[in-house]
Amino acid sequence: MNVLMVTSECAPFVKTGGLADVVGALPGALAPSGVDARVMLPVYPALFPLLAKGTEVATFGDLPGGTGRLVQVEAEGLTLLLLDAPQLFDRPGKPYNGPDGRDWEDNHRRFASLAQAAARICFDGLPGWVPDILHAHDWQAALAPVYLKQTGRTVPKTVMTIHNIAFQGRYGPHVLGELGLRPDWFHADGLEYYGDVSFLKAGLVYADHVTTVSPTYAREILTPHFGMGLEGVLQARTESLSGILNGIDTDVWNPGDDAALPAPYNAANPKNKRQSRTALAERLALDPDHDSPLFCVISRLTEQKGLDALAAAIPHLVEAGGQLAVLGTGEPGLEAAFTKAAQDFPGKVGTYIGYDEAFSHLMQGGADAILIPSRFEPCGLTQLYGLRYGTLPVVARTGGLADTVIDANAAALAVKAATGFVMNDVTPEAISATLDRVVELYAQPGVWKGMMRAAMRHPVGWEESAKSYVSLYEILTAS
Numbered sequence: 001m002n003v004l005m006v007t008s009e010c011a012p013f014v015k016t017g018g019l020a021d022v023v024g025a026l027p028g029a030l031a032p033s034g035v036d037a038r039v040m041l042p043v044y045p046a047l048f049p050l051l052a053k054g055t056e057v058a059t060f061g062d063l064p065g066g067t068g069r070l071v072q073v074e075a076e077g078l079t080l081l082l083l084d085a086p087q088l089f090d091r092p093g094k095p096y097n098g099p100d101g102r103d104w105e106d107n108h109r110r111f112a113s114l115a116q117a118a119a120r121i122c123f124d125g126l127p128g129w130v131p132d133i134l135h136a137h138d139w140q141a142a143l144a145p146v147y148l149k150q151t152g153r154t155v156p157k158t159v160m161t162i163h164n165i166a167f168q169g170r171y172g173p174h175v176l177g178e179l180g181l182r183p184d185w186f187h188a189d190g191l192e193y194y195g196d197v198s199f200l201k202a203g204l205v206y207a208d209h210v211t212t213v214s215p216t217y218a219r220e221i222l223t224p225h226f227g228m229g230l231e232g233v234l235q236a237r238t239e240s241l242s243g244i245l246n247g248i249d250t251d252v253w254n255p256g257d258d259a260a261l262p263a264p265y266n267a268a269n270p271k272n273k274r275q276s277r278t279a280l281a282e283r284l285a286l287d288p289d290h291d292s293p294l295f296c297v298i299s300r301l302t303e304q305k306g307l308d309a310l311a312a313a314i315p316h317l318v319e320a321g322g323q324l325a326v327l328g329t330g331e332p333g334l335e336a337a338f339t340k341a342a343q344d345f346p347g348k349v350g351t352y353i354g355y356d357e358a359f360s361h362l363m364q365g366g367a368d369a370i371l372i373p374s375r376f377e378p379c380g381l382t383q384l385y386g387l388r389y390g391t392l393p394v395v396a397r398t399g400g401l402a403d404t405v406i407d408a409n410a411a412a413l414a415v416k417a418a419t420g421f422v423m424n425d426v427t428p429e430a431i432s433a434t435l436d437r438v439v440e441l442y443a444q445p446g447v448w449k450g451m452m453r454a455a456m457r458h459p460v461g462w463e464e465s466a467k468s469y470v471s472l473y474e475i476l477t478a479s
């Protein structure tokens, strides 16, 4: 079975969030089942060094954004198909925006080119390799199933995965012609979304199957609160919609073998976690205190993640005896709030504004608990890393957070099943009340250690979910 994954980012090469982790790990998890999954993504400057090591396998004369070529290269255990179109992707800044933080004005053309190149591979195949499935991730890849459908072909089958429904790729109707989309499909049951073209909606309508990254989120997005305007489109597709929980790469995220930690530890022998805590406290100038919980945040600083409510609860966190380490980048107001908290509570709150992969590992290794009070969370990966590192997740009851963390209620504690703390609301008051529960259990070392053990033994790898993707691919190719 050959699967063409189409994506705008892929770890460890280019990453702005969880999508990259998933696409970077899933092909390896599918391989034992005989799936040859290749990852197609654009050549941003960070990927230049790979180009020289690869082989050109296709050229494109007339993508919406001009010409391009496809270079295949093996790297980090993945087979990458790199779309080299410098006029679109050789730019400073991040994948979606320039150094000034503003989205590139031609993002519609950039990612339509990626999608169209993917669709072309499906018609023409590559030397010795023809996809059985095209698997598109998020809005940036969402036109690939549409371009395929426009040809009238029924193979390969297409899967559209929603990692974040908040980003939809919405552009004015003038882009229809430029992107080579069928004008007669510009209607409410097709490409059109309130007078505009919506990439994500189009993918949801025209893909053979839609998935999202947890079972709870697959139900939530059918409601107006979570569907972000696409609930109607999704309701029409419930027969072809499923939630498959994300896993994590347990080799990359392994406290027993992690170069970012001062000493390895594991579920059987977690003692060395203290050394990571000391290193983390030093790095953020926190008091070297082991008697109260050290919380961490590793996140894009956005409304989605509920961090405004958390920022308001920081005085309570400190008063309750906790410490807080923050690693994140995002909305200026939130960056300022966490920077100020570090100034207001020296030794108790430490903030690093920036993106630092190695530091995120040390944070997971050194903190006692990770705070994820998201307003919505399709799956969430940092709670899974937290479980693996014995860093108990403190989460909102939503999406994949609800599916992966077992609250420390009396019943769960009695059977030693509890792995974290789950709260029903995202308000400063609800967060404060949950922080009190954490502090209370942290003061009972026997209970806390039991929870750490349960967390570290909780399965977070890709095995089960990879099987679910394989059966989905098999059902689709057999239909």
Ligand SMILES: Nc1ncnc2c1ncn2[C@@H]1O[C@H](COP(=O)(O)OP(=O)(O)O[C@H]2O[C@H](CO)[C@@H](O)[C@H](O)[C@H]2O)[C@@H](O)[C@H]1O
Pocket: 016, 017, 018, 019, 021, 022, 163, 164, 213, 246, 298, 299, 300, 327, 328, 329, 354, 355, 356, 357, 360, 377, 378, 379, 380, 381, 382, 400
């Ligand atoms: N400043 C920083 N420095 C270093 N690393 C940082 C960082 N900020 C964030 N990260 C890392 O970025 C990733 C974030 O992944 P998440 O799944 O938690 O959220 P995201 O919203 O990006 O992903 C979306 O897609 C994923 C994948 O499907 C879903 O799990 C999720 O719910 C959905 O919102 C993690 O690997 C985290 O460690």
